[in-house]
Amino acid sequence: MRLLGGILAGVVLGLVVGVAAVAVHPWWWGLLLAVAASSAALLASPRGAWRISYAATWAIVIALAATPRPTGGYAVAGDVAGYLMIFWAVLMVVVATATVSRATSTADRGLTGE
Incomplete structure (x- = not known):
């Protein structure tokens, strides 16, 4: 149950921060x-x-905002700010997966001197 709560909290946080990031990224101060805010x-x-669910949800929000709409517009345009947002989404997913803590067994603890 604790795992599901963490995943749900990460998804909600990713949605809120991702939508806010898309809304303010066109201005230099917003970017x-x-x-x-996303990194913090x-x-x-x-x-x-x-952490993984937060980063994945944030990246999905950015990816959906970068896809063309049926009416022909984009929420994340193909300019420097838009490409930085897409790059940052990929970087956040990489950092989230690279910083997952690994559970160590008792045999591993004996080898590392713990």
């Missing part, structure tokens, strides 16, 4: 705020399922 939320979230 800085979006990158800073990633680093402040606990390692594991919460």
Whole structure:
């Protein structure tokens, strides 16, 4: 139950921060705020399922905003700010998966001197 709660919290946080980042990224100060807030939320979230679900949801929001709409518009355009948002989404997923804590067995603890 704790795992499911962490995943759900990460998804909700990713949706909120991702939508806010898409909304303010066209302005230079908004882009800085979006990158800073997204990174701070990633680093402040606990390692594991919460962090991965946050980063994945944030990246999905950015990816959906970068796809063309039926009416012909984009929420994340193909400019420098838009490409930075897409790059940051990929980077956040990489950081989230790279920082997952590994459970060590008692045999591994004996080898590392713990």
